[in-house]
Amino acid sequence: MLSRGLSSGKNSSSWFILLGKHMAGASGTKNSTVARSSSSAAAKRNNNSSNLKSQQQQQLQLQQTPSTRRQNLLQLVAAAASATAAAHSFLTNHDLTLHPAQTLTLESNISAVSLSISNLLSLIHHPIAFAVPRPPPPPPSWFYRFMSSQNSNEQLFSESFRMSRQSFSYLLALLTPSLSSLTIPPNYAVSATLFRLAHAASFNAVARRFDLDSPTACRVFYVVCKAIIDNLGHFFELRTDLNRIVLGFGWISLPNCCGVLGIDSFAVKGNLFGENGSVMVQALVDSEGRFLDVSAGWPSTMKPEMALRQSELFSAIEESRELLIGPSYELNDGTPIPQYILGESCYPLLPWLITPFTKSDTDDHEDEVDVNDGCLNLSSSKQAFNSVHNRGMELLDTAFGRLRSRWRILSKEWMEESIESFPYVVVACCLLHNFLIKSNEEFPDEDSDYMRNHDLPDYEGEGDETGERIRSAIASDLSRWDDC
Numbered sequence: 001m002l003s004r005g006l007s008s009g010k011n012s013s014s015w016f017i018l019l020g021k022h023m024a025g026a027s028g029t030k031n032s033t034v035a036r037s038s039s040s041a042a043a044k045r046n047n048n049s050s051n052l053k054s055q056q057q058q059q060l061q062l063q064q065t066p067s068t069r070r071q072n073l074l075q076l077v078a079a080a081a082s083a084t085a086a087a088h089s090f091l092t093n094h095d096l097t098l099h100p101a102q103t104l105t106l107e108s109n110i111s112a113v114s115l116s117i118s119n120l121l122s123l124i125h126h127p128i129a130f131a132v133p134r135p136p137p138p139p140p141s142w143f144y145r146f147m148s149s150q151n152s153n154e155q156l157f158s159e160s161f162r163m164s165r166q167s168f169s170y171l172l173a174l175l176t177p178s179l180s181s182l183t184i185p186p187n188y189a190v191s192a193t194l195f196r197l198a199h200a201a202s203f204n205a206v207a208r209r210f211d212l213d214s215p216t217a218c219r220v221f222y223v224v225c226k227a228i229i230d231n232l233g234h235f236f237e238l239r240t241d242l243n244r245i246v247l248g249f250g251w252i253s254l255p256n257c258c259g260v261l262g263i264d265s266f267a268v269k270g271n272l273f274g275e276n277g278s279v280m281v282q283a284l285v286d287s288e289g290r291f292l293d294v295s296a297g298w299p300s301t302m303k304p305e306m307a308l309r310q311s312e313l314f315s316a317i318e319e320s321r322e323l324l325i326g327p328s329y330e331l332n333d334g335t336p337i338p339q340y341i342l343g344e345s346c347y348p349l350l351p352w353l354i355t356p357f358t359k360s361d362t363d364d365h366e367d368e369v370d371v372n373d374g375c376l377n378l379s380s381s382k383q384a385f386n387s388v389h390n391r392g393m394e395l396l397d398t399a400f401g402r403l404r405s406r407w408r409i410l411s412k413e414w415m416e417e418s419i420e421s422f423p424y425v426v427v428a429c430c431l432l433h434n435f436l437i438k439s440n441e442e443f444p445d446e447d448s449d450y451m452r453n454h455d456l457p458d459y460e461g462e463g464d465e466t467g468e469r470i471r472s473a474i475a476s477d478l479s480r481w482d483d484c
Contacts, residue, residue: 025373059178077117080481084113084323095142095334096149100160100199107205141211143191160227162406167439168194171432178227180218184212192217192225197429200409222421225428228446235434238284238292242326247337248287253388253478256329259284259292261313261343261353262396263304264452266422269413273299281426283306284341290437299424304346304456317352324352332480342392346456349463354471356389357382358458381479385471388478401450403433 087110095103146160157165168190176186192210195201196217201209207217234240242258247255265278273279278300284293297313306313316322328336343353404410407429412423 023439065178073120077120079252080113081117084110084117094144097156100195100201102197104201104205109270116389142209143188144211147187160198161191162198162444163194163436163439163459167436167441170439175224175227176230178230179223184210184216184220184222189220189224190259193221196221197407197409197425197432200323200412221417222424225407225424228428228431232431232435235283235290235431235438236292236294237290237434238323239288242339245286245292246326249392252287252391254392255331255474256337256339256391257342258339259286259341260392261308261341261347261393262393262452263307263344263346263456264400265300265424266410267413268416268419270416272419273301274414277423279381280304280307282311282313283396283399283430284313285395285399287395288437289395289402290397291403294297294427294430296426297419303345305348305459305461308347331473332471332475335477337470339472342389344393345458348459348461349467349471351464351466351470353473354389354467355459355463356386357471357475377480378444381472381475384478385475397450397452399433400452403429403452405444406433406436 014208067449087106098106154164157168161168163171172187172190175190179189181184182189188210192206195209196206198201203214203221205215206221210217212220225298236244238259246256249255249259253419261282261284263280263282265280268277268279271277279296280298280300280302282295282298282304283291285291293311295307295313298307313323316436317324324339324341326339328338330336338352340352340354343355345355345358347353347355349355409425410429
């Protein structure tokens with residue numbers, strides 16, 4: 001409407017300008033002067049008219065009594081309440097066809113407007129029943145109607161629960177034995193949990209859709225998350241499928257690599273961990289984006305190397321010697337490379353944790369200083385290694401991006417009072433992520449631009465000598481391939 005109005009006004013102005021030019025050409029400058037005078041007089045009359053109308057409106061407002069203003073306000077409130085009731089009715093009648101994100105947004109807006117109306121009526125001391133019509137009786141639970149509907153399609157099912165019906169049925173069979181303590185059917189419990197994980201829905205929103213009360217919805221959620229961790233733990237495949245993992249990294253020029261280790265941060269509301277505090281999640285991923293190990297719940301005030309040393313992964317490698325004990329890989333020059341993990345620069349360089357070259361990892365023979373800007377130029381072999389290392393770190397970005405995109409609960413700010421449950425939710429989401437990769441489910445399209453927080457400081461301590469020899473050997477081998 002606005003653009004059409006502007007276009008129409010522009011055409012009228014063009015006709016007026018053409019008409020003025022025609023008259024000026026016919027009658028000379030005298031008529032042009034008269035036209036300008038007439039235009040000036042018309043503008044003055046319009047300004048006087050606007051001022052008069054403004055004064056009249058102000059006088060009218062002063063003449064209104066408090067009772068009149070109150071009545072006008074109530075009429076506006078009644079109109080807003082009627083529109084809110086209409087929106088509620090629309091939502092009730094179309095909740096089986098709308099996208100879940102749309103229904104959640106509409107619900108949130110309706111609740112906010114209804115609360116504002118109630119607060120406004122309480123301020124003017126007027127009974128709420130006068131303006132707010134009774135909402136229609138609630139229909140049977142959304143999930144019951146959804147599963148019973150003949151029109152429910154595969155796409156809407158996948159959008160609602162982030163997996164196909166086939167994968168859902170398989171997941172339900174895996175979890176059902178662990179859900180006997182619940183008073184609702186297993187399919188209700190698993191669906192309610194997946195819906196909350198997928199859409200960051202509140203417990204109230206989940207309760208409305210599955211015909212539950214909020215405390216029950218909360219209990220169901222955590223029981224199912226625990227069941228996922230207990231029954232899907234074998235989808236962390238570092239111990240069971242290491243040959244596949246090593247082979248995958250060989251295709252990206254990382255011989256005998258058993259995973260890429262890094263950290264992502266998740267926001268926490270409040271000042272529990274200081275201003276802009278967060279919770280850190282340490283994760284090991286393979287070349288296909290599967291999570292191999294997850295350690296969650298570390299405060300952002302903790303240094304990454306401390307989180308590493310307190311993790312079960314570190315214990316299994318350094319203390320119990322359960323992991324990374326397979327055969328070495330022999331490079332082209334005969335140098336043996338034991339099994340190792342690629343790590344971010346915030347970690348220490350260890351015999352089994354290979355980090356990138358930094359400014360502190362220099363020597364006088366290979367590295368040079370640019371005479372123009374004084375910046376350090378790493379040798380070609382170190383640059384080759386860092387380039388491959390960066391590609392490895394991108395696997396972490398991809399994995400966390402897909403995880404957050406599929407399970408939107410991880411992208412919301414976590415409340416301080418619920419932070420203790422965060423590690424369980426993250427681990428459950430990572431296991432579901434792996435389960436869906438195994439089920440050949442497609443990834444969401446909106447994960448490609450995600451970048452983790454790379455502001456973590458570099459590790460400042462000394463690197464391990466064995467780790468340095470392994471890293472240098474890999475770097476030299478990569479440089480030799482680049483030169484061929």
